[in-house]
Amino acid sequence: MARKSMRAEIVGAALEQFHIRGYNAAGVKDITDAAGTPKGSFYNHFDSKEALAVVALEHYGAGLRMEDLADGEVEPLTRLRRHFEFLRDETVRHGFTRGCLIGNFGAEIADRSDVIRTAVHQSFQQWTALIAATLTEARRAGSVRPDLDPEATARFLLGAWEGTLVVARADRSASAFDSFFTVAFGTLLVRGDEHTGT
Amino acid sequence: MARKSMRAEIVGAALEQFHIRGYNAAGVKDITDAAGTPKGSFYNHFDSKEALAVVALEHYGAGLRMEDLADGEVEPLTRLRRHFEFLRDETVRHGFTRGCLIGNFGAEIADRSDVIRTAVHQSFQQWTALIAATLTEARRAGSVRPDLDPEATARFLLGAWEGTLVVARADRSASAFDSFFTVAFGTLLVRGDEHTGT
Numbered sequence: 001m002a003r004k005s006m007r008a009e010i011v012g013a014a015l016e017q018f019h020i021r022g023y024n025a026a027g028v029k030d031i032t033d034a035a036g037t038p039k040g041s042f043y044n045h046f047d048s049k050e051a052l053a054v055v056a057l058e059h060y061g062a063g064l065r066m067e068d069l070a071d072g073e074v075e076p077l078t079r080l081r082r083h084f085e086f087l088r089d090e091t092v093r094h095g096f097t098r099g100c101l102i103g104n105f106g107a108e109i110a111d112r113s114d115v116i117r118t119a120v121h122q123s124f125q126q127w128t129a130l131i132a133a134t135l136t137e138a139r140r141a142g143s144v145r146p147d148l149d150p151e152a153t154a155r156f157l158l159g160a161w162e163g164t165l166v167v168a169r170a171d172r173s174a175s176a177f178d179s180f181f182t183v184a185f186g187t188l189l190v191r192g193d194e195h196t197g198t
Numbered sequence: 199m200a201r202k203s204m205r206a207e208i209v210g211a212a213l214e215q216f217h218i219r220g221y222n223a224a225g226v227k228d229i230t231d232a233a234g235t236p237k238g239s240f241y242n243h244f245d246s247k248e249a250l251a252v253v254a255l256e257h258y259g260a261g262l263r264m265e266d267l268a269d270g271e272v273e274p275l276t277r278l279r280r281h282f283e284f285l286r287d288e289t290v291r292h293g294f295t296r297g298c299l300i301g302n303f304g305a306e307i308a309d310r311s312d313v314i315r316t317a318v319h320q321s322f323q324q325w326t327a328l329i330a331a332t333l334t335e336a337r338r339a340g341s342v343r344p345d346l347d348p349e350a351t352a353r354f355l356l357g358a359w360e361g362t363l364v365v366a367r368a369d370r371s372a373s374a375f376d377s378f379f380t381v382a383f384g385t386l387l388v389r390g391d392e393h394t395g396t
Contacts, residue, residue: 022306024222097309106364107305108220111295120368148385155365155374156381160354163361166304167353170318176353183354187346188386 076138103162267328274336301360
């Protein structure tokens, strides 16, 4: 029980340290210090920082509320928009820092660690599938343009979201978020003649 | 003359090391080793690794052929597409690694270094302005949907490109690139009724 709790504390601290500092800048000692555990205890719980990063990424993914994308009670386009609004609000709350841990690992470390690259790849795939299912439903409901390819558009939209986070952090402003919502929901997903200018 | 050449060698090596390893993982010694210069010479040329990163980013930007976006001899949508195709080919050539140094710095280090964040922000701004000008020209020529907001769409498209690179690297495949070109040029920029399915 005590061991389990120490492991959970390390994972929570790692998630936060990786998110704030990045993978390479967050050392094992930074993580165990933040967790309030002795550095020596780390390797009782994890084989490597790399292995911890994969667990931290799973925990991060569980906090993205991806399940909201599958909530049949809410109109598909509305829940897609709310999903990105929730993620935007998280970044705004942190003063336009941190962004998405999946994308950060993808940019910083995926080239150099096959273990982390695979975890990032799988996270993006799961996320893309949920967005694609939402878009398929929206197309069936006639609320997006009928020529939309849900799979390709989902992949595109997730890429657009990840890049938007990077630009918003560089700008320290919401203007990239504003463009994302305006263009994704006001242009990309609707026919030209349906555009209402909102 | 000799000093200038050593400085240029350090900048070239830094660009490559930052691109391959990331900012934090590329130490000053990695950079001077790659440049074939003594580590001690580094601080004759640069105040800090941070200052070197800004210069490396300028050199990187100069290699992106952004000037092609302003080439009035080529139809605007064609040159926009070619611009992204050139960048895609660079990443494919490196086995779906490296991506965009501007975005990588944005994801890894912009939160923690105001100097680098400002350089990333300015690079994105210049790039966005060139894409927006190209889209304005395309709209005037009637080759994109008339309701397109060039400025917001340029910012969105650049974000989409940056995120697409991260996904393509995680996938080690071209499928994110394929989605980018299909959705950006086949859906986003054209009216639903103009879509030809290509």
